[in-house]
Amino acid sequence: MPSNDNDRSLAELIDLQIRTQGPMSIANYMGLCLTHPAKGYYRKADPLGAAGDFVTAPEISQMFGELIGFFFVNLWQQMDEPKAFTLLELGPGRGTLMADMLRVACRAPGFRDALDLRLFETNPDLIAQQNVRLEPYEPKWIDSFEKVGDGPLLVVANEFFDALPIRQFVRAGDGWHERMVGLVEGRLAFGLSPTPIPPSAMPEAVQNAGEGEMLEVGIAGGEVMNRLSGLVARLGGAILVIDYGYARTQTGETLQAVRRHQYADPLAAPGEADISAHVDFEALGTVARRAGLAVQPLATQGDFLERLGISERARALSAANPGSTADIAAAVERLTGSSAMGGLFKVLCAASPGLGPQGFGL
Template sequence: MPDRALSLGDLIDMQIRQSGPMSLATYMGLCLTHPTRGYYRTADPLGQEGDFITAPEISQTFGEMIGAWIADLYLQMGAPDRFTLLELGPGRGTLMADALRVATRATGLGEALDLRLFETNPVLAAMQRDRLAAYGPVWIEDVEHIHDVPLIVIANEFFDALPIRQFVKRGGKWFERSVGLTDGQRRFGLSPTPYAEGLIGEAFATAVEGEVAEIGLAAQQFMGQVCALIAPRGGALLAIDYGHERSGPGETLQALSRHAYVDPLARPGAADLTAHVDFEALARAARMAGLNAAPLVTQGRFLASLGLVERHAALAKANPKRAEALAAARDRLMDPDQMGTLFKVLCAHSPGLRPAGFAV
């Protein structure tokens, strides 16, 4: 059978047969970023016709609030003659288009802007090109490829899609979860060799038999890498995602296809695999890189502090026929029983800056 006829599932099964079970992190990495068959390499996953909807696609006001945040930070940094604005996982370019429509109202920001987009999906990159052409974006697949100037980083629903490792407590020891084959079917299993308990971390010391330690090592490493770039240049990173405030036992791996939860092992590369972000671990990585980490806030509180409610009221007044739809979008972004509490906002920033939206 020629290679081009093999599905990603076929390739994964072949690798397991040849080398034995693979870690969950390896499996997630293949599912999401395999060069030719990975989920984030082949199609547009967003919108009603895709698998999920992100906040920028719900309302233009989400990106507008981010734009106001960027402009405020740019002015706090002394309105440098040149700065880099980097978005991690820019989707269709909707967030950045809405943000820059607002941010470039700040005197000098448009002229100083060096826009970089960290993207690996050619379908999405084409959409970003259409929306952001006026700002001269540059696409990168390595975050090190930026100028030595102040740096602002935006990451909306980026860290949740980085591979995680899971460890299960059995008989007082930790064993890493793996993906193997049983009777030709993919199944979760455990490594036969226990993992050193000291490497799991104190946050999981109270775990009982059968509980899971879910560790986003890739997210922590990526956070540290980006924050280490910011530290000598000055600037900040804004991360918005669903997740938990404190590290602790629990498992959150999920697969989403056509807005419904599916078996994460069933169709590799055809569903989005994600896990809740451990914000405590990300904040720790930022501090280790030399930045401050502002107190974590919920998405609802963050957007309210930036004026989203007032912006929606103004839009509704100007467009009374859209008032009901605008109210629904506002509620979806801010209400505690929708995105308002589950989604949280972390800001890692240079000492001396006071990013908007994080006042204690």
């Protein structure tokens, strides 16, 4: 039998915690699985790409990052080209998105000299890859959102909020009950807390939910957005969030695990699979508005990229690389198609009042 926590697997540590402290919330379970200091999923090897568990938009095509680079240059110019500003990326992956962004953005005179690049990352393998790609831009890695530099703050978060822990609640006859992770016959299993929560404590959008319906609450995501919105409200700037999710607060379960590009049981192998949930964009927008930011109408990723000119960029790339025309067209379809990432992924921008972020409809 393992003698200490270092010898135990994450599954064994979770089992022990439940046996000694009782069932844990979905949020606590997700937090342990993803960010346990030694055994969490995001503390271990690079999860991206064909050899990993999932592929993100920046890995599909350089066009994604290039257009976002244009988006932020445009905002910087609207702010009268401040001589010092912070560009912060949350969960930068391999640094691919930021490298593509800055390759375009730094063509604007003065942008590179004003740039203070900050990266919020905890995975040592990914930090090493980010450093290789971004070293010319002198990045600084931070573990607190408050550690930003002088001037306005521009934030990009691509597939970051979906990995933040959520809580789940199920409607029953006597109110709502939190869904928990416990043990049944020695195995991890979902169950409900016996303590009811009155319907009046839940969002107005789910007041009429029927028995058995589930509500997911991204408390951690709300806290992150609140802190970032407060900084942007004080310093000026904008927050760009790109993720899969839904436009309005609603019931339904979206918790999922992905391992080697296949869906997996979230309870089957703690720390070995990516666990995520769809983002409630209405909730994030509400938090940003409370801080005094202006929130653009929510866009699908497909509409956002089309408005920024992905079709034109694809034609230019194809003309320069005629042998890659089919691959470029396939990438555009994957990024913008309504039945692919273009429809599933949404784009939220919360900015200082008076700014006019590109890519959003009226």
